[in-house]
Amino acid sequence: xxxxxxxGWGRYPKIKxxxxxxxxREEIPALLKHISQGIPWGLGRxxxxxxxxxxxxxxxxxxxxxxxxxxxxxxxxEAGVSLREIIQVFLPxxxxxxxxxxxxxxxxxxxxxADIHGKNHxxxxxxxxxxxxxxxxxxxxxxLRVSRQENPELFYATCGGMGLTGLILEVSLRLTRVPxxxxxxxxxxxxxxxxxxxxxxxxxxxxxxVAWVDCSSTNPLGRGILLIGEHAQEAPLKIxxxxxxxxxxxxxxxxxxxxxxxxxxWLYTKQASRKPRLDLVPLEKFFFPLDKxxxxxxxxxxxxxxxxxxxxxxxxxxxxxxxxxxxIKKSGLSSSLAVLKLFGPENKxxxxxxxxxxxxxxxxxxxxxxFRLLDRLDQIILECGGRFYLAKDARLKASVFEKxxxxxxxxxxxxxxxxxxxxxxxxxxxxxAL
Amino acid sequence: xKKDKFALILGANSDIARALAYLMAQKGWNLYLAxxxxxPLNRLAQDLHLRYGCIAQALYFDALDYKxxxxxxxxxxxxxxxxxxxxxxLGPLKKPPKDFAEAEKIVQINFLGAVSILEIVAKDLxxxxxxxxxxxxxxxxxxxxxxxxxxxxxxxxxxxYLQGLRQRLFKSGIQVLTVKPGFVVTKMxxxxxxxxxxxxxxxxxxxxxxxxxxxxxxxxYTPFYWRFIMGAIKALPEGLFKRLKL
Ligand SMILES: Cc1cc2nc3c(=O)[nH]c(=O)nc-3n(C[C@H](O)[C@H](O)[C@H](O)COP(=O)(O)OP(=O)(O)OC[C@H]3O[C@@H](n4cnc5c(N)ncnc54)[C@H](O)[C@@H]3O)c2cc1C
Ligand SMILES: NC(=O)c1ccc[n+]([C@@H]2O[C@H](COP(=O)([O-])OP(=O)(O)OC[C@H]3O[C@@H](n4cnc5c(N)ncnc54)[C@H](OP(=O)(O)O)[C@@H]3O)[C@@H](O)[C@H]2O)c1
Numbered sequence: 001x002x003x004x005x006x007x008g009w010g011r012y013p014k015i016k017x018x019x020x021x022x023x024x025r026e027e028i029p030a031l032l033k034h035i036s037q038g039i040p041w042g043l044g045r046x047x048x049x050x051x052x053x054x055x056x057x058x059x060x061x062x063x064x065x066x067x068x069x070x071x072x073x074x075x076x077x078e079a080g081v082s083l084r085e086i087i088q089v090f091l092p093x094x095x096x097x098x099x100x101x102x103x104x105x106x107x108x109x110x111x112x113x114a115d116i117h118g119k120n121h122x123x124x125x126x127x128x129x130x131x132x133x134x135x136x137x138x139x140x141x142x143x144l145r146v147s148r149q150e151n152p153e154l155f156y157a158t159c160g161g162m163g164l165t166g167l168i169l170e171v172s173l174r175l176t177r178v179p180x181x182x183x184x185x186x187x188x189x190x191x192x193x194x195x196x197x198x199x200x201x202x203x204x205x206x207x208x209x210v211a212w213v214d215c216s217s218t219n220p221l222g223r224g225i226l227l228i229g230e231h232a233q234e235a236p237l238k239i240x241x242x243x244x245x246x247x248x249x250x251x252x253x254x255x256x257x258x259x260x261x262x263x264x265x266w267l268y269t270k271q272a273s274r275k276p277r278l279d280l281v282p283l284e285k286f287f288f289p290l291d292k293x294x295x296x297x298x299x300x301x302x303x304x305x306x307x308x309x310x311x312x313x314x315x316x317x318x319x320x321x322x323x324x325x326x327x328i329k330k331s332g333l334s335s336s337l338a339v340l341k342l343f344g345p346e347n348k349x350x351x352x353x354x355x356x357x358x359x360x361x362x363x364x365x366x367x368x369x370x371f372r373l374l375d376r377l378d379q380i381i382l383e384c385g386g387r388f389y390l391a392k393d394a395r396l397k398a399s400v401f402e403k404x405x406x407x408x409x410x411x412x413x414x415x416x417x418x419x420x421x422x423x424x425x426x427x428x429x430x431x432x433a434l
Numbered sequence: 435x436k437k438d439k440f441a442l443i444l445g446a447n448s449d450i451a452r453a454l455a456y457l458m459a460q461k462g463w464n465l466y467l468a469x470x471x472x473x474p475l476n477r478l479a480q481d482l483h484l485r486y487g488c489i490a491q492a493l494y495f496d497a498l499d500y501k502x503x504x505x506x507x508x509x510x511x512x513x514x515x516x517x518x519x520x521x522x523x524l525g526p527l528k529k530p531p532k533d534f535a536e537a538e539k540i541v542q543i544n545f546l547g548a549v550s551i552l553e554i555v556a557k558d559l560x561x562x563x564x565x566x567x568x569x570x571x572x573x574x575x576x577x578x579x580x581x582x583x584x585x586x587x588x589x590x591x592x593x594x595y596l597q598g599l600r601q602r603l604f605k606s607g608i609q610v611l612t613v614k615p616g617f618v619v620t621k622m623x624x625x626x627x628x629x630x631x632x633x634x635x636x637x638x639x640x641x642x643x644x645x646x647x648x649x650x651x652x653x654x655y656t657p658f659y660w661r662f663i664m665g666a667i668k669a670l671p672e673g674l675f676k677r678l679k680l
Contacts, residue, residue, distance in 0.1 A: 023621055026474065064477040064481035065484040065485060066481070089484065
């Protein structure tokens with residue numbers, strides 16, 4: 001055990017916590033007996049306080065691949081294994097994780113706990129769609145096999161349950177066959193929000209879609225680039241993965257917003273013709289552009305930043321996005337480029353974030369007045385029937401969060417019935433009474 | 435991958451041994467992983483196989499069960515090109531062992547257990563006229579200290595044993611490498627208060643070991659500066675040394 005200052009990816013909030021490291025699985029029962037109020041931690045890529053508590057349990061000792069069936073692509077691995085490692089080992093054999101977030105430095109445990117989504121949600125749904133079975137450790141019950149058939153209630157609670165249903169030990173995940181290590185990427189330059197949403201609809205059949213939006217541009221509001229990707233058929237499978245370069249220090253003030261917007265504008269004007277552009281790009285570059293820089297979050301300066309991600313139903317999309325952009329402008333606060341994605345239908349998990357509609361993620365450097373702005377944005381999203389992503393949150397109010405999640409009460413009951421509500425808690429679960 | 439290139443790691447659940455196993459698997463070795471606790475060993479074996487495509491076999495081995503060593507080694511098919519003795523037991527620290535049983539266990543595991551299996555291995559390698567033996571001893575064997583002298587003397591005995599074995603096997607072209615790590619961050623040392631600037635990760639130790647093996651070395655201090663630290667400590671006159679708190 002070490003006592004240490006620690007924070008999520010947004011570096012807000014920072015707390016002092018006792019850090020416990022799992023060396024190997026056999027140590028877990030004794031360790032959890034010892035914990036009075038703790039939460040698992042994977043690779044700390046959740047932005048806010050999902051993985052923060054007085055006591056934090058590092059899962060990096062759960063690091064083994066356990067079985068792989070090359071016929072079906074079914075992989076069984078311990079929860080501390082990262083998507084990066086999966087890609088390193090299985091991409092050369094023609095397999096890829098079926099759902100990936102914007103960084104490959106997340107663990108299987110974190111991916112299940114947040115029930116992460118990718119740029120293909122409108123086709124394939126969340127990560128849990130491809131999870132066949134979970135091995136879960138619950139202090140009072142020991143090790144449980146959890147799947148849609150066995151302990152189904154616990155399966156639907158654990159996928160998206162942010163570590164609050166116990167410690168995930170193992171995950172059985174179906175990988176997807178890919179023809180190459182490359183993506184055929186089309187970039188479409190779009191002058192405003194309305195055009196972007198129309199373009200999403202037009203390109204619905206494409207496997208991967210995502211848009212970068214500059215919410216600060218006016219007249220028309222919010223120009224952007226829509227990136228469309230399909231697996232490239234005739235390209236090599238074997239490539240060298242890049243090693244991230246480090247951002248070596250924390251600058252005294254946030255550098256991100258002015259920079260990212262400037263780079264974006266440069267890109268945008270370079271393509272003034274606005275003809276769609278076709279490229280063959282490595283998977284890594286298409287899915288994880290930010291992974292090139294280790295610790296890029298440091299660029300936000302010592303006070304850190306918050307990410308704000310919501311989803312609204314399709315028919316509310318344009319209205320919500322416009323309102324949000326206008327409120328941000330009015331507040332005088334700056335936000336970085338925003339990431340816009342299309343979601344397909346929601347799944348059965350109690351707390352999974354995605355539902356059919358548009359999701360937008362924005363970064364804000366931590367400043368005075370930011371919470372007031374975000375409170376206003378919350379109201380707009382609620383009015384539109386939307387909801388918020390726990391993996392990005394550090395400040396939502398319980399009353400706001402609740403409105404988006406009709407199964408929350410079942411989740412709470414289940415936690416209580418398993419004796420988890422005291423022992424397993426994060427700052428987030430306490431704030432939101434999860 | 436050469437199908438027949440096997441190494442045997444004894445005490446393969448040791449953190450240093452695990453790091454070495456990853457390195458060797460990456461370099462194309464197949465591995466016999468032998469230790470007492472089979473669950474973690476099986477996970478290690480599966481992981482090595484899936485990551486590097488090598489053959490990795492988990493085997494039960496207890497250094498204390500001397501009688502079993504002969505049949506254990508006989509059962510290895512094909513025979514390994516080299517053997518690593520990584521098992522070790524530190525025992526409770528700071529205070530002298532409570533009873534003789536504790537002291538006996540330290541000596542039995544670190545010294546007698548190693549001798550028992552290595553005598554069997556040596557005979558085989560001698561016959562085949564090739565191969566290597568790596569023994570994980572310790573800097574603690576270089577000079578006895580009040581805080582862990584039972585452990586230290588068991589390692590001193592092991593180092594001396596390896597010295598003699600080296601001389602015996604030299605004619606047969608077999609390398610015997612004595613490894614003397616300093617403070618390494620493993621489960622053995624997790625609860626100790628080690629001097630922060632003197633601790634090393636198992637991965638670094640594994641790299642040093644592999645390099646020394648390839649370079650045909652006899653004795654390795656890892657990290658290298660322990661050779662100088664221990665040189666200085668050994669040079670202290672006993673009259674002074676016995677007064678120190680080290
Ligand atoms: C650059 C970037 C881009 C991102 N893009 C996306 C995206 O596109 N889509 C998306 O969905 N998310 C995205 N995320 C968020 C990220 O995918 C999730 O926060 C994910 O949960 C992080 O995984 P982790 O292993 O780092 O977990 P942590 O951040 O360490 O923990 C996250 C949650 O998982 C729980 N947890 C971790 N391990 C276990 C375990 N073994 N057992 C039980 N609970 C556990 C923790 O308790 C915590 O509640 C992004 C994050 C970054 C930094
Ligand atoms: N860590 C250091 O700072 C340090 C410094 C100098 C030298 N060394 C030496 O380096 C070697 C490896 O150290 P480490 O720190 O990596 O050790 P470790 O992680 O503590 O592991 C030691 C292993 O030895 C095995 N073992 C113990 N008794 C055994 C027995 N009777 N039969 C078979 N296996 C047995 C155990 O295997 P099971 O888990 O299967 O029981 C255990 O996993 C040891 O010889 C140690 O003395 C270590």
